[in-house]
Amino acid sequence: MQSDSFLYKFYYQWWKNIDKSIFFLITLLFAIGLFFSLVSTSLIVSDKLDTNSYFFFFKHLIYIFIGIIIIYIFSSLKTNQLFHYSYFLFFITLILLSSVVINPSLHSS
Numbered sequence: 001m002q003s004d005s006f007l008y009k010f011y012y013q014w015w016k017n018i019d020k021s022i023f024f025l026i027t028l029l030f031a032i033g034l035f036f037s038l039v040s041t042s043l044i045v046s047d048k049l050d051t052n053s054y055f056f057f058f059k060h061l062i063y064i065f066i067g068i069i070i071i072y073i074f075s076s077l078k079t080n081q082l083f084h085y086s087y088f089l090f091f092i093t094l095i096l097l098s099s100v101v102i103n104p105s106l107h108s109s
Contacts (some may be wrong), residue, residue: 009074013076014072014075014076017075018075024072026071030064030067030068033060033064034057034060034061034064037056037057037060038054038057041056041057
């Protein structure tokens with residue numbers, strides 16, 4: 001029975017509760033960014049850097065997959081859990097941002 005499986009119930013609950021218009025807009029932004037990454041950087045990279053002409057495209061594609069996974073994880077959390085984790089993530093992000101200002105060797109090339 002497909003309706004009794006845990007994955008089916010989890011996916012159905014997730015799909016039922018997300019805001020589909022925002023989800024499709026984010027997906028559209030991902031697709032547009034991926035398209036422009038393919039079109040604009042492939043010739044520049046192959047001419048100037050002597051590397052794979054699709055390096056930035058694949059790098060952008062990997063970040064899109066990571067972003068989709070993060071969106072899926074955060075949208076499947078309950079509101080109380082999300083608020084609980086948001087404090088932790090805020091302080092981690094604040095520490096990482098301040099470490100860039102304090103330690104200049106992290107952002108030097």
